[in-house]
Amino acid sequence: MPVLASVASQPLQDGDQLAAVDIGSNSFHMVVARYTLGQLRVVDRLRETVRMADGLDGKGGLSTAARQRGLECLARFGQRIRDIPALRVRALATNTVRQLASPQSFLVPAETALGHAIEVVSGREEARLIYLGVAHAQPPKPGHQRLVIDIGGGSTEFIIGRGFEQIERESLQVGCIASTRRFFPGGKLSKKRWKEALTEVGAEFQQFAGIYRALGWQEALGSSGTHKAIGEICAAMKLTKGAITAEALPQVRDRLLMAANISAIELPGLSSDRRPIIAGGVLVLEAAFEALGLQRLMVSKAAMREGILYDMLGRGSDNDPRDASVASLTQRYGVDESQTARVEGTAMRMFEQVADDWKLDDDDARQLGWAARLHEIGLAVAHSQYHVHGAYLIEHSDIAGFSRQEQQVLAALVRTQRRGIPKSAFDALPDRLLLSARRKAALLRLSVLLHRAHEAGPIPRLELQASEDSLQLIISRKWIDARPLLRADLIGEPQDMAGLNVVFRPFVD
Numbered sequence: 001m002p003v004l005a006s007v008a009s010q011p012l013q014d015g016d017q018l019a020a021v022d023i024g025s026n027s028f029h030m031v032v033a034r035y036t037l038g039q040l041r042v043v044d045r046l047r048e049t050v051r052m053a054d055g056l057d058g059k060g061g062l063s064t065a066a067r068q069r070g071l072e073c074l075a076r077f078g079q080r081i082r083d084i085p086a087l088r089v090r091a092l093a094t095n096t097v098r099q100l101a102s103p104q105s106f107l108v109p110a111e112t113a114l115g116h117a118i119e120v121v122s123g124r125e126e127a128r129l130i131y132l133g134v135a136h137a138q139p140p141k142p143g144h145q146r147l148v149i150d151i152g153g154g155s156t157e158f159i160i161g162r163g164f165e166q167i168e169r170e171s172l173q174v175g176c177i178a179s180t181r182r183f184f185p186g187g188k189l190s191k192k193r194w195k196e197a198l199t200e201v202g203a204e205f206q207q208f209a210g211i212y213r214a215l216g217w218q219e220a221l222g223s224s225g226t227h228k229a230i231g232e233i234c235a236a237m238k239l240t241k242g243a244i245t246a247e248a249l250p251q252v253r254d255r256l257l258m259a260a261n262i263s264a265i266e267l268p269g270l271s272s273d274r275r276p277i278i279a280g281g282v283l284v285l286e287a288a289f290e291a292l293g294l295q296r297l298m299v300s301k302a303a304m305r306e307g308i309l310y311d312m313l314g315r316g317s318d319n320d321p322r323d324a325s326v327a328s329l330t331q332r333y334g335v336d337e338s339q340t341a342r343v344e345g346t347a348m349r350m351f352e353q354v355a356d357d358w359k360l361d362d363d364d365a366r367q368l369g370w371a372a373r374l375h376e377i378g379l380a381v382a383h384s385q386y387h388v389h390g391a392y393l394i395e396h397s398d399i400a401g402f403s404r405q406e407q408q409v410l411a412a413l414v415r416t417q418r419r420g421i422p423k424s425a426f427d428a429l430p431d432r433l434l435l436s437a438r439r440k441a442a443l444l445r446l447s448v449l450l451h452r453a454h455e456a457g458p459i460p461r462l463e464l465q466a467s468e469d470s471l472q473l474i475i476s477r478k479w480i481d482a483r484p485l486l487r488a489d490l491i492g493e494p495q496d497m498a499g500l501n502v503v504f505r506p507f508v509d
C-alpha cells in the first residue's frame with residue numbers, strides 16, 4: 001500500500017518548541033516543551049482553574065460567565081505561544097465542549113483567543129492520550145499491565161495498558177464537578193446522600209468492571225488534580241505517604257462528611273481552590289475502588305497534556321498512530337487493499353499537481369490518503385449506498401489518534417466520493433476546514449471514478465490543473481475511448497462536482 005512519501009513531511013528539528021493545550025472541564029493546562037536530541041524537555045507550564053463544567057445548563061448551553069472565563073484564559077495562553085508555529089501546537093477540548101449543543105459557538109471565539117485551532121476529542125481518545133502521558137512519565141515495567149484512572153471535571157477515564165499500548169479504554173460522565181453538582185445540589189452533604197450516590201456511580205462502573213478485573217494489572221495509577229489532591233489529604237492526615245489506599249479512602253470520606261455543606265469541608269492538605277469539587281472526586285474514587293477491588297493507587301505526575309506532546313512526536317515521525325488506526329479499520333472491514341492502493345496512488349499523483357494552487361499542505365495529503373484507504377469500508381454493510389455507510393462508520397467509530405474534527409473531515413470525503421453531493425455533507429465542519437475539505441473531496445471523487453473498473457494497469461496520462469474554483473483534467477483520448485462507461489461518468493461529473501463549489505472540466509488529448 002502506498003504511503004505519503006511523495007509529499008514532504010516536516011520532521012522535528014533540534015530546538016523546536018511544541019505546545020500542548022488541555023481544555024478541561026475543571027482546569028485549562030498548557031505545557032511547552034523543547035525537542036532536544038530526540039527527547040522532550042518541558043520549559044514552561046501554565047494552569048488555570050476555569051470550571052467550564054459549572055456553566056453547563058443540562059441542555060447543551062454554556063453560561064456567559066463560564067464562556068468568558070474560558071476565553072480569557074485561552075487569550076493568556078495564546079500570548080505565551082504566539083511565536084510557536086501552528087503545526088507545533090495542539091489544543092484539545094474534552095467533556096464540557098463535547099456536551100455543547102453548538103460547539104462552534106464556543107470554539108470559534110476560543111480559537112481566536114488562543115490563536116490556534118482547537119480540536120474536540122472523544123472520551124476514549126482522551127483516555128488514550130492520558131495513558132500515553134502517564135506511560136512516558138513513569139515507564140512501566142516490561143510485561144506488566146497497569147491500570148490508569150483519570151478523574152476530570154466532567155468525565156472519568158479508565159485505561160488498562162501494557163508498555164505504551166492501551167488494551168482497554170473507557171470514559172464515563174462522572175467527573176468531580178459533574179458528580180458534585182449531580183449528587184450534592186446546593187452543596188448539602190449527608191451519609192444518606194453519599195450512600196445513594198455511591199450505589200449509583202458504582203452501578204455505572206459495573207458496565208466494565210468485570211472485564212477489567214479479568215484482565216488484571218500489576219500496578220494502578222491515578223492521573224489528574226483530583227488524585228493529587230486526595231493523595232495530599234491522605235499524607236496530611238498521616239494515613240499514607242501520598243498514595244491512596246483502600247484503608248485511607250474511607251477515613252477521608254468520613255472526615256469530609258463531618259461537614260453538612262461543601263463550603264464547610266475541612267480536610268488537612270485541601271486547597272480552597274479544590275474544596276468546591278472535592279466531594280465528587282472522593283465519591284467517584286471510592287466507587288472505583290469498590291468496583292475494581294483496588295487496594296492501592298499511586299499518584300502520577302502526568303496527564304493528558306503530556307500525552308498530547310508525545311502524540312505530537314509520533315505525528316511528526318514515521319510512527320503516526322493514525323496510520324495504525326486506519327490499517328486496523330481496513331482489516332476489520334475487509335477492504336480490498338489493492339483497489340484502495342490504486343485509488344490512493346492516483347489521488348496523491350493529482351494532489352502533487354494542485355497542492356500549491358489550492359494551498360493544500362501535508363496534513364491535507366495525509367487526510368486524502370486515509371480517505372482513499374477507507375473509501376470502501378461501507379461495502380462491509382451493503383453495496384447500495386456504501387459511501388453513506390462508510391461515512392457513518394468513520395464518523396461514529398472510536399478511532400485512536402483522531403479528533404472529532406479529523407473524523408468528520410474523513411467522513412465528509414468518503415460520503416461525497418460518488419453520486420450527488422448533499423448540501424449537508426460538510427455541515428459538521430468548522431469554517432476553517434471547509435475549503436480544503438471540498439478540494440480534497442474533488443480529488444478523491446476523481447480518483448475513485450478513474451478506478452471504478454478496478455483495473456490493475458496504470459493510467460497513461462493524467463494531468464490536473466487547478467485555479468481558485470476550477471479543476472481541469474487532461475487525460476489520454478486513446479485510453480478514455482476504450483472505456484465508454486468512464487467517458488460517460490466524466491461527462492456527468494461537472495454537474496455533480498458543482499456541489500463542491502468546484503467547476504470541473506474534463507479534457508481528452
